[in-house]
Amino acid sequence: KQEVTQIPAALSVPEGENLVLNCSFTDSAIYNLQWFRQDPGKGLTSLLLIQSSQREQTSGRLNASLDKSSGRSTLYIAASQPGDSATYLCAVRLLTGGGNKLTFGTGTQLKVEL
Amino acid sequence: DGGITQSPKYLFRKEGQNVTLSCEQNLNHDAMYWYRQDPGQGLRLIYYSQIVNDFQKGDIAEGYSVSREKKESFPLTVTSAQKNPTAFYLCASSIGHSNQPQHFGDGTRLSIL
Numbered sequence: 670k671q672e673v674t675q676i677p678a679a680l681s682v683p684e685g686e687n688l689v690l691n692c693s694f695t696d697s698a699i700y701n702l703q704w705f706r707q708d709p710g711k712g713l714t715s716l717l718l719i720q721s722s723q724r725e726q727t728s729g730r731l732n733a734s735l736d737k738s739s740g741r742s743t744l745y746i747a748a749s750q751p752g753d754s755a756t757y758l759c760a761v762r763l764l765t766g767g768g769n770k771l772t773f774g775t776g777t778q779l780k781v782e783l
Numbered sequence: 784d785g786g787i788t789q790s791p792k793y794l795f796r797k798e799g800q801n802v803t804l805s806c807e808q809n810l811n812h813d814a815m816y817w818y819r820q821d822p823g824q825g826l827r828l829i830y831y832s833q834i835v836n837d838f839q840k841g842d843i844a845e846g847y848s849v850s851r852e853k854k855e856s857f858p859l860t861v862t863s864a865q866k867n868p869t870a871f872y873l874c875a876s877s878i879g880h881s882n883q884p885q886h887f888g889d890g891t892r893l894s895i896l
Contacts, residue, residue, distance in 0.1 A: 673825065700881045700882065701881070701882060703884055703885070705887075710890070710892070711889055711890065712787075712789075712873055712887035712888050712889040712890050713826075713873065713875075713887040714887070715884045715885070715886060715887075718884045720882060758825070758826070760825075760826075762881055769814055769816075769831075769833075769877050769879065769881050769883070769885065770816075770828055770831065770841070771826075771828070771885060772825075773818075773825035773826040773827075774825050775823065775824060775825045776825065
């Protein structure tokens with residue numbers, strides 16, 4: 670059974686700092702991996718989707734990498750801002766099984782302080 | 784604007800009562816999903832539907848039921864058999880292919896009276 674782990678569970682950094690969020694998964698037979706942002710009491714906003722054949726994806730100040738063989742992904746946030754404060758979730762989609770089903774990690778709660 | 788609309792935002796259930804959560808999308812997506820989110824846990828899949836009039840159980844389907852009579856609608860009923868229904872419920876949709884991202888609604892928070 671696929672398990673997804675995110676470390677750390679919570680992180681607090683000063684504004685302007687570059688930071689890395691980690692995601693690890695136990696079954697490397699994944700189709701793709703998706704990073705989401707969740708604000709308190711809200712739904713999920715998709716940030717980046719990395720296909721299994723890709724090594725990284727970039728969107729603005731965000732860069733996500735994928736090392737399928739080691740079961741790891743990282744989300745790099747450059748020049749962090751208070752507006753980046755949220756919970757960040759990663760989710761993997763397995764190759765086997767029906768449908769477009771995602772297995773989620775428990776998230777990293779990020780706080781960027783002034 | 785295209786998107787996913789969940790209603791109501793907050794819902795209260797009495798003992799022995801069934802309640803239905805609404806999820807509507809105007810993205811013309813084929814696939815729709817229901818997840819449950821509990822504090823300190825990741826999202827867990829309840830049910831999903833890849834096409835109208837067809838749906839499959841996810842990892843935690845017991846105590847829940849769904850229907851998919853229209854492409855744009857995928858309501859979730861929390862039945863009285865679900866003994867611990869207090870949670871944040873999230874609906875999502877996708878084009879259907881495994882290489883496409885899922886898009887989420889803003890959720891419904893269900894509590895017990």
